[in-house]
Amino acid sequence: MRKDDFITKIAEKNDMTKKKAKEVFDCIFEEIANVLDDDDKLTVRNFGTFKVSHRSARKGRNPQTGEEIQIPARKVAKFKASKSLKEYLN
Numbered sequence: 862m863r864k865d866d867f868i869t870k871i872a873e874k875n876d877m878t879k880k881k882a883k884e885v886f887d888c889i890f891e892e893i894a895n896v897l898d899d900d901d902k903l904t905v906r907n908f909g910t911f912k913v914s915h916r917s918a919r920k921g922r923n924p925q926t927g928e929e930i931q932i933p934a935r936k937v938a939k940f941k942a943s944k945s946l947k948e949y950l951n
Contacts, residue, residue: 915937
């Protein structure tokens, strides 16, 4: 499902315009990004946890030339589904 399809579904289920549903959708994901940017985690009960994981700098290899390169440290977003979400899906 694409973002636009999801927004349409939210609008229909909640009797609101697509514009308002898009504003709500964008606001929610902007706040999730803000929480993660602060290196905090967000737990949504019965859904899961969004958190930031830190990857260390490491050596890599350019597959075309075989040259060794340094891959910088970085932050990555992770999501862990809750037990109830896993049970719902299975």
